[in-house]
Structures are given as structure tokens and as C-alpha cells.
Amino acid sequence: MADTATAAPADSGETRRDFLYLAAGAMGAVGTGAVVWPLIASMSPSAEVLALASTEVDLEPIAEGQRITVTWRGNPVFIDHRTPAQISEAEGAALEDLPDPESDEARVQRPEWLILIGVCTHLGCVPLGQKTGQNRGEFGGWFCPCHGSHYDTSGRIRKGPAPTNLPVPPYEFTGDTTIVIG
Amino acid sequence: MSGFQSNNAVIKWIEHRMPIFSFIDHSVGSGYPTPRNLSYMWNFGSLAGVTLVVMIVTGIMLAMQYTAHVDYAFDSVERIMRDVNYGWLIRYIHMNGASFFFIVVYIHIFRGLYYGSYKAPRELLWMLGVVILLLMMATAFMGYVLPWGQMSFWGAKVITNLFSAIPIFGEDIVVWLWGGFSVDNATLNRFYALHYLMPFIIVAVVVLHLWALHQFGSNNPIGIDAKGPQDKIPFHPYYTVKDAFGLGVFFVFFAAVVFYIPNYMGHPDNYIPANPLSTPAHIVPEWYFLPFYAILRAIPDKLMGVIAMFASIGILFILPWLDRSPVRSGRFRPLFRIFFILLMIDCVVLGFAGAKPPEGLWLIAGQLATAYYFIHFLVILPLLSVFETPRPLPTSIGEPVLKGGGSMAGAPAKPMEKA
Ligand code: HEM
Ligand code: FES
Numbered sequence: 001m002a003d004t005a006t007a008a009p010a011d012s013g014e015t016r017r018d019f020l021y022l023a024a025g026a027m028g029a030v031g032t033g034a035v036v037w038p039l040i041a042s043m044s045p046s047a048e049v050l051a052l053a054s055t056e057v058d059l060e061p062i063a064e065g066q067r068i069t070v071t072w073r074g075n076p077v078f079i080d081h082r083t084p085a086q087i088s089e090a091e092g093a094a095l096e097d098l099p100d101p102e103s104d105e106a107r108v109q110r111p112e113w114l115i116l117i118g119v120c121t122h123l124g125c126v127p128l129g130q131k132t133g134q135n136r137g138e139f140g141g142w143f144c145p146c147h148g149s150h151y152d153t154s155g156r157i158r159k160g161p162a163p164t165n166l167p168v169p170p171y172e173f174t175g176d177t178t179i180v181i182g
Numbered sequence: 183m184s185g186f187q188s189n190n191a192v193i194k195w196i197e198h199r200m201p202i203f204s205f206i207d208h209s210v211g212s213g214y215p216t217p218r219n220l221s222y223m224w225n226f227g228s229l230a231g232v233t234l235v236v237m238i239v240t241g242i243m244l245a246m247q248y249t250a251h252v253d254y255a256f257d258s259v260e261r262i263m264r265d266v267n268y269g270w271l272i273r274y275i276h277m278n279g280a281s282f283f284f285i286v287v288y289i290h291i292f293r294g295l296y297y298g299s300y301k302a303p304r305e306l307l308w309m310l311g312v313v314i315l316l317l318m319m320a321t322a323f324m325g326y327v328l329p330w331g332q333m334s335f336w337g338a339k340v341i342t343n344l345f346s347a348i349p350i351f352g353e354d355i356v357v358w359l360w361g362g363f364s365v366d367n368a369t370l371n372r373f374y375a376l377h378y379l380m381p382f383i384i385v386a387v388v389v390l391h392l393w394a395l396h397q398f399g400s401n402n403p404i405g406i407d408a409k410g411p412q413d414k415i416p417f418h419p420y421y422t423v424k425d426a427f428g429l430g431v432f433f434v435f436f437a438a439v440v441f442y443i444p445n446y447m448g449h450p451d452n453y454i455p456a457n458p459l460s461t462p463a464h465i466v467p468e469w470y471f472l473p474f475y476a477i478l479r480a481i482p483d484k485l486m487g488v489i490a491m492f493a494s495i496g497i498l499f500i501l502p503w504l505d506r507s508p509v510r511s512g513r514f515r516p517l518f519r520i521f522f523i524l525l526m527i528d529c530v531v532l533g534f535a536g537a538k539p540p541e542g543l544w545l546i547a548g549q550l551a552t553a554y555y556f557i558h559f560l561v562i563l564p565l566l567s568v569f570e571t572p573r574p575l576p577t578s579i580g581e582p583v584l585k586g587g588g589s590m591a592g593a594p595a596k597p598m599e600k601a
Contacts, residue, residue, distance in 0.1 A: 040358075043358055043359075043361055043372065044357070044358050044361065045357060045360075045361055045362050045363065045368070046361070046368070049361070049362045049363070049366075049368065069459060071458075071459065073362075073363040073364070074362060074363055074364035074365075074366050074458060075363060075364045075458070076458070076459045119364075122343075122484055123339070123340040123341075123343040123344065123346075123484075124339040124340055124342075124343040124346075125336065125339070125340065125461040125465070126459060126460060126461045128461075145461065145463055145464065145539075146340065146461065146465055147479050147540055148539075148540055148541060160482075161479075161482050161483065161484055161487065162484070163483075163484050163485075
């Protein structure tokens with residue numbers, strides 16, 4: 001068969017057929033990729049999921065020392081009206097003791113309001129500590145019962161398998177006692 | 183090989199155009215020579231096959247009644263239980279069928295481990311089996327999410343979050359898997375689609391598994407190759423009837439659980455509708471995942487825990503190259519036998535450790551058992567292949583029975599002409 005093809009210039013080692021193989025193969029790969037990509041992308045969050053409105057929360061009724069849970073993008077968000085004792089404990093922790101060092105100041109906009117995504121950074125359980133009487137772990141913050149992660153009063157991981165601190169969602173104070181999350 | 187013969191005109195007409203009858207005969211019929219000494223341990227392959235069919239049939243019936251939507255899934259399953267004719271039966275068969283599927287497959291795997299069925303020339307057969315195990319696990323995991331109870335939801339959340347341990351891309355991969363920012367409707371829908379699809383992929387891999395099996399035929403309890411026709415008997419009727427008998431016994435146990443203790447192996451929390459804001463105090467996976475869950479939790483580092491868990495199955499892929507002993511069957515390996523029993527105990531300990539909260543003694547037991555699991559495969563087996571002196575092997579499969587006092591009752595009137 002090969003000898004029926006038009007030969008490439010005699011001095012080059014390549015044939016015209018080699019080039020055609022390569023070009024056709026590359027075209028096939030690009031084409032396959034172009035078809036597979038939309039299929040994979042269709043599994044990513046869709047527009048209406050991304051558009052899920054931000055959540056507005058009125059902080060007025062939350063007494064000092066009280067914690068409430070709201071939902072944002074399907075996940076629980078912890079709002080903690082911290083007591084001065086909790087704040088000073090969070091600010092006092094030595095950064096070198098933290099598995100994921102972050103100062104308390106960097107995690108709050110106003111020290112008395114700690115806003116966190118209430119999803120354990122280990123494997124996604126909701127840590128305990130929101131309700132009175134629940135186990136708050138060894139550092140007085142939250143305790144994840146699934147595999148035993150302890151978070152402190154700044155929501156930072158202190159002990160257990162979780163690798164990082166509870167994340168702080170994007171939020172903004174729109175008034176003295178209202179925030180918008182998202 | 184006795185060629186397939188038929189006098190039926192229709193069969194002959196079809197056979198000439200598509201030799202399906204001789205194919206069946208060579209696969210599971212009188213044209214398939216099989217070692218004469220297979221024990222009941224060799225029943226579990228066919229049991230697994232039947233269970234797969236049971237799962238597919240009941241699954242399709244359930245799919246006709248089930249609604250894959252976060253607002254309706256739980257209620258649609260309750261409706262199956264209360265209002266659909268025999269819905270309770272179909273669901274209990276499907277639910278417990280998953281457990282029995284794993285019981286059967288785990289016995290099947292330990293059979294292979296003991297009799298060295300993973301050794302040459304059956305490495306590929308063994309590896310295809312491990313692929314089936316992985317597919318089964320994925321299928322069962324996604325099926326368990328469908329009723330959308332508390333354990334469904336939190337199991338899905340924890341297991342999908344395993345992928346967030348992947349460096350750099352982890353978080354993005356998880357969002358992609360979920361189709362959102364948490365386990366939600368998009369997740370339930372895709373799990374349903376995949377739960378429907380994957381059993382059929384399992385069927386395809388089972389076909390490959392059997393193809394590889396039929397290349398050299400079954401291993402056997404003494405692990406030596408057949409030396410001639412006197413070592414083999416036709417699959418049909420000898421093993422068709424033995425498999426059928428085993429199936430009857432299996433169904434007795436299966437029915438006892440389905441009818442008398444259908445929720446024994448399940449978790450009561452899965453009868454509570456999923457609540458994304460509250461994690462049950464103690465989440466546990468289904469029993470068949472417990473040993474792997476224990477390995478995951480034994481290591482206090484997220485990424486390493488996930489790696490260890492996957493490695494515990496991955497290691498089975500390279501097992502044929504870890505155990506270099508030329509003797510297949512554990513019957514002739516005095517030391518291997520002891521370590522095999524220790525491995526079984528180890529897996530049971532892992533199972534218990536996976537069921538308990540990860541603290542105190544059980545955490546330590548889980549950690550020791552995890553370490554031993556890997557030591558067994560990575561250290562003990564390679565060393566045994568060098569240092570163990572196996573007992574002498576019989577010269578043939580037929581020898582132990584044929585030599586000492588005449589023919590075995592029921593032994594083939596007409597041995598296979600050719601092995
Ligand atoms: C490898 C085979 C299969 C396994 C191991 C398996 C496993 C499971 C499990 C563990 C559940 C949860 C049962 C419960 O707690 O209620 C489930 C549910 C379900 N499965 Fe399967 N399944 C298999 C095949 C199939 C197939 C082939 C279909 C459909 C064609 C199917 C359709 C369903 C449906 C609709 C449900 C939800 C109803 C329910 O929860 O009872 N399954 N499956
Ligand atoms: S999910 Fe919180 S410790 Fe594992």
C-alpha cells in the first residue's frame with residue numbers, strides 16, 4: 001500500500017503519509033476533546049446554582065454568647081456572638097501552636113462577631129457546639145464528632161484530622177446589626 | 183474436547199449461523215472440563231453472579247417507583263415500602279441483596295487468597311476481580327445515597343469529601359462531583375444515573391473475568407494444575423448441580439434475613455430524612471465498608487488516611503507479585519496458613535474498629551490492625567515466599583482419591599477425553 005502513496009521529497013526521512021497520520025490523529029484528539037469538554041463541564045455547578053442569592057442576616061436578636069446557624073449555598077453558616085473571654089482566648093493563642101496559623105484578627109471584621117462556614121474541613125460534617133449543652137471540644141469552640149476534630153473560639157483547627165481552619169465566608173456589614181453573606 | 187452435538191433442526195440452523203450453543207456448552211456445559219476436586223468454596227463465584235442479576239432485576243423494579251429529587255426521594259422510598267404492591271419485598275431484597283453481595287464476594291476473595299488463585303497464570307483474572315470489587319463499592323455507595331436519609335446524606339458528604347484531600351485541585355473536584363457547593367439535588371440526580379449505569383459496567387467486567395477464567399479454568403483446593411483427563415469432570419452436570427444446590431442454601435439465608443430481620447444490617451438513622459444542617463452524632467458506613475473506614479480514620483492526616491484507604495484495595499492489584507511462593511494452595515504452606523488466619527482476624531478487628539467512634543482503645547486497635555494489614559502484604563508474604571518450606575505436593579489432583587481404593591462414588595463414568 002505504502003508504495004502507492006506519493007512519496008515525500010527523497011532527501012527527507014518522512015513521508016507525506018506520516019504527516020497525514022499525524023494531522024488526522026491531532027485533529028481527532030482535538031475533536032474528541034472538544035466534545036468531551038462540554039460533557040464534563042455540564043457536571044459543574046449550573047448557572048442557577050451559582051446564582052443562588054446571598055443570605056442576609058439580622059444580628060440584633062443574637063445575645064452575647066449565643067450562636068445561630070443560617071444556610072448559605074446549601075451549607076450551614078455559624079454566627080457566633082462571642083463573649084470578651086472567648087475573644088481574648090482566640091486572640092491569645094500562640095500562632096506557632098496552630099496547625100493552620102492564622103491570627104484571630106484576620107478572621108473577623110468585628111471581634112464580637114465570628115462568621116464561619118460550619119463544615120468541618122476534614123470530611124464535611126457539621127461540627128457540634130452551636131446548641132447549648134453540645135460538646136465544644138477541648139478548645140471551647142466546636143467539636144466535630146465524625147473523626148474528632150477540635151476547633152477553637154476562632155474556628156481554627158487545634159487538634160484532630162482536619163487540615164485547615166473553618167473557612168470564613170465572604171460577608172459584609174450592611175448596617176450596624178445586619179450582614180449579607182455571599 | 184467433546185464437540186457440541188444436537189439433532190434438533192432449529193438448534194442446528196442457529197448454531198451454523200452463530201455458534202452460540204457450542205459457546206454455552208464450552209462455557210458452562212459438558213464441554214467445559216473442570217477440576218474434579220472443587221470444594222464448596224468454589225460456589226461463591228456463581229452465587230455472586232446470581233446476586234448481581236437479583237440486584238439488577240429488583241433495581242429496575244425500584245427505579246419504576248423511585249423519584250430522584252431531594253424533596254421527594256425519601257417519601258418515594260416510603261411509598262415503595264407502604265403503598266406499592268410488594269414494594270416492601272422488592273426494596274428489602276435490593277437492600278439486603280447489597281449486603282449479601284458483599285458477603286459472597288468477600289468469601290470469594292478470601293477463597294482466592296487462601297488457595298493462591300491470584301498466582302500465575304490467573305493474575306489478570308484476579309485483577310479484573312479487584313476492578314469488580316471497586317465498581318461494586320462505588321455502586322453500593324451511590325445506591326445508599328438514593329433513599330436520602332440521614333446516613334445517605336452524611337455518608338455521601340464524607341465520602342465525596344475524600345477527594346478534597348487531593349492537593350491543589352481537591353476542592354474543585356469535589357464541587358464538580360457535587361454539581362454545587364454541597365451534596366444537593368444535582369448530586370442525588372447524578373448518583374441515581376450512575377447507580378443505574380454501573381451494575382451494567384459490572385456485568386461487562388464480569389464477562390471479561392469469566393473470559394480470563396476460561397483460558398486456564400478454575401484453580402482448585404490443592405492448587406496444582408490438572409495433569410490429564412482423569413483430573414477433570416465436565417462442568418455440566420457436576421458443577422451446575424453443585425452450584426444450584428449451593429444457591430438453594432444461599433437463598434435460605436437470604437430469605438431468612440429479608441423476611442425476619444430486614445433492617446438488621448442497616449442503620450436506623452437512615453429512616454430519618456436527610457438534614458444538611460445536622461450531622462448524626464455517630465456516622466457509620468454500611469458494614470461492608472467498615473474495615474476501609476477504620477483504615478481511613480487510623481491515620482491522623484487527611485491525605486494520608488485517604489491514600490491508605492485506597493491503597494488497602496490497590497495492594498490487591500500487585501498481590502500476585504508480592505507472594506512469590508510457587509505453591510498456590512495454603513494447604514501445603516504451614517506458615518502461610520497461620521498468617522492467613524491472622525489476616526482474617528485482622529480484617530474483623532478493622533471492621534469493629536470502623537464501627538466504633540475513633541477514640542481510646544478502638545482507635546489504637548484500628549491503627550495496629552491497619553499497620554498489620556499492610557505488613558501482611560508488603561512484608562510477611564514476600565518473606566514467606568523465601569523462607570517457608572512447603573509440604574510436598576500430590577503428583578496429581580486425581581491421585582489422592584484414585585490411588586487409595588477404587589473410584590470415588592459418583593466420579594465421572596466417562597472422564598473428559600482431553601483436559
Ligand atoms: C451491583 C448492583 C447493585 C448494588 C450493589 C446496589 C445497591 C443499592 C443499595 C445499597 C441501595 C440502598 C438501599 C436502601 O437502603 O434503601 C440501593 C438503592 C436503589 N437502587 Fe440499587 N444496587 C445495585 C443495582 C441497581 C440497579 C441495576 C438499579 C436500577 C436499574 C438500582 C436501583 C436502585 C434504586 C431505584 C434505589 C433506591 C430505592 C431504595 O433505596 O430502595 N440498583 N441500591
Ligand atoms: S469530618 Fe470532621 S473530623 Fe472528619
